[in-house]
Amino acid sequence: MExxxxxxxxxSPVVGPEAWIGCDMASLQSEWCHEWTVAEIAEIxxxxxxxxxxxxxxxxxxxxxxxxxTVSKRILYMRQYLLEGPGFYLFRGFPxxxxxxxxxxxxxxxxxxxxxxxxxxNGKGHVLGHVKNLGLDYRDPLxxxxxxxxxxxxxxxxSDLVGLMCWQPAKAGGLSSIVSSTTVFxxxxxxxxxxxxxxxxxxxxxxxxEIPEGKNSWAExxxxxxxDGRVISHYVRSAIRKGQLLPGAPPLTDHQSSALDIVDRIxxxxxxxxxxxxxxxxxxxxxxxxxxxxxxxxxxxxxxxxRRHLLRLWLACADGPSLPSWxxxxxxxxxxxxxxxxxxxxxxxxxxxxxxE
Numbered sequence: 001m002e003x004x005x006x007x008x009x010x011x012s013p014v015v016g017p018e019a020w021i022g023c024d025m026a027s028l029q030s031e032w033c034h035e036w037t038v039a040e041i042a043e044i045x046x047x048x049x050x051x052x053x054x055x056x057x058x059x060x061x062x063x064x065x066x067x068x069x070t071v072s073k074r075i076l077y078m079r080q081y082l083l084e085g086p087g088f089y090l091f092r093g094f095p096x097x098x099x100x101x102x103x104x105x106x107x108x109x110x111x112x113x114x115x116x117x118x119x120x121x122n123g124k125g126h127v128l129g130h131v132k133n134l135g136l137d138y139r140d141p142l143x144x145x146x147x148x149x150x151x152x153x154x155x156x157x158x159s160d161l162v163g164l165m166c167w168q169p170a171k172a173g174g175l176s177s178i179v180s181s182t183t184v185f186x187x188x189x190x191x192x193x194x195x196x197x198x199x200x201x202x203x204x205x206x207x208x209x210e211i212p213e214g215k216n217s218w219a220e221x222x223x224x225x226x227x228d229g230r231v232i233s234h235y236v237r238s239a240i241r242k243g244q245l246l247p248g249a250p251p252l253t254d255h256q257s258s259a260l261d262i263v264d265r266i267x268x269x270x271x272x273x274x275x276x277x278x279x280x281x282x283x284x285x286x287x288x289x290x291x292x293x294x295x296x297x298x299x300x301x302x303x304x305x306x307r308r309h310l311l312r313l314w315l316a317c318a319d320g321p322s323l324p325s326w327x328x329x330x331x332x333x334x335x336x337x338x339x340x341x342x343x344x345x346x347x348x349x350x351x352x353x354x355x356x357e
Contacts, residue, residue: 005200005226009193013186014231017085018290020180022274025086032086034078035093040071044094048106058109058128058352066110075114078285082115082161083320087287088178088274094281101167101354108165108283108311109352115285116315117335118352119159119342123210125349129312130356131164133300145238146312147356149300154179154267154292155236159314159342160321162293163285166278170308174298176284179273181233181292185224187266195259199223202326203256204249205239213346218243221326223263228322232289237264267292278310289321309356314342 005011013019025032036044047066056065068075078089091111096104105128112118118127122144133149145152154177164176188195202220211217225232237260243249266272276284286293300307316339328334335341 008197008200011189011196011200011226013189014182014226014229016182016230018087018180018230018287019182019186020086021183021272022179023271025274032081032088033090033092034074036091040074041094043068043071044107044111047110048103051106051110052103058106059350061109061113063113066113068110068114071111072114075111079115079317082285082287083317087180087290089285090276091283091285092279092281094283096167096281104165104167104281105311105352105354108163108313111283112163112313112315115163116161116317116320117339118350119314119316119335119340120344120348120350121157121312121314122343123345123348124357125345125351126353127313127350128352128354129314130353131308131310131312132356133298133307134356149298149308151297152295153237153264154273154294155238156181156234156288156292157314157342159288159340160317161285161287161313161315163283163313163315164278165284165311166280166282167311168306168309169278169280170298171301171306172299173296174278174308175296176276176278177273177294177296178276178286179267179292179294180290181224181235182231182290183272184263184266184292185231185233187272188224188262191266192259192262195262196224198253198256198259199263200225203240203252204243204246205236206243206246207239207343210343210345213344218246218249223260225324225326227324230290230321232321232323232327233292234288234327235263235292267294287321289323289327316341 081089121129131146134147136147200222202222204218221234223235298308316335318337
């Protein structure tokens with residue numbers, strides 16, 4: 001099969017800025033966390049006001065409609081940090097007091113336009129996503145984790161970058177955590193090299209009934225894909241588990257399950273991962289190809305308007321890292337410039353809803 005590693009025993013650890021350790025990065029917060037200045041906030045708010053006066057729909061907006069002459073330089077630095085550096089970044093301190101959800105979403109969307117092209121995040125064509133508990137059961141084969149209050153294990157999304165903006169934090173829980181998938185790869189090689197034989201082979205995973213044109217109800221992709229001097233990773237264990245329920249999907253072997261258990265144990269080690277407690281207005285961006293993200297279970301407030309609510313963007317970057325055919329062919333479709341295009345179902349138009357649905 002194209003792209004398979006013929007001799008996993010020949011693999012070596014990967015060295016680079018994306019191979020970070022959580023405890024080290026925790027001491028370097030000023031490198032990856034930027035708190036907006038008063039002048040930057042005013043510039044973003046001015047662009048938001050301009051868009052709101054124009055009446056333009058999100059999908060009509062361009063960078064010219066959302067001018068950020070000074071802030072754009074900070075965004076460009078962050079973008080490079082995502083694509084060529086450690087692969088994660090946090091903007092903090094954007095005030096939400098007095099803003100409507102539309103205004104907050106406009107700020108987030110406008111900043112996103114300077115980073116990449118928004119992609120559909122589900123079979124409904126949502127390019128502005130909402131991470132919110134809709135009362136669904138995470139055990140349901142068709143339920144997506146972002147629609148529940150359950151703990152979400154480390155995973156990646158189907159785009160170059162994923163961005164989250166905190167509109168409402170949880171009453172309790174909902175702690176965000178990220179881990180370098182390159183570091184996990186290196187640790188597996190060091191501690192359990194025999195497991196890598198399975199992890200560079202494809203795993204079957206469900207598409208949750210959201211099937212792109214010309215694709216099957218399941219996808220086949222390895223967890224780790226050494227490619228062009230780096231290790232591209234894609235991992236959603238819940239999708240692998242639920243894929244077992246699909247007719248025709250081969251059952252996981254004991255060796256495969258054991259290898260996934262090893263991956264999960266390493267990713268969850270204190271010191272390996274990096275935890276973040278979202279504050280209102282926080283904007284976290286992560287490169288899916290080198291970084292996995294997760295969250296703890298959470299408890300909501302009783303009032304609907306106070307329930308945990310994150311806005312989400314999946315972004316394609318024309319100058320993103322070189323990807324193996326697993327990511328641009330076997331898994332999802334691609335944009336016009338060859339980047340992963342999220343979950344795009346034939347005949348479904350792109351929309352940017354302001355509420356979870």
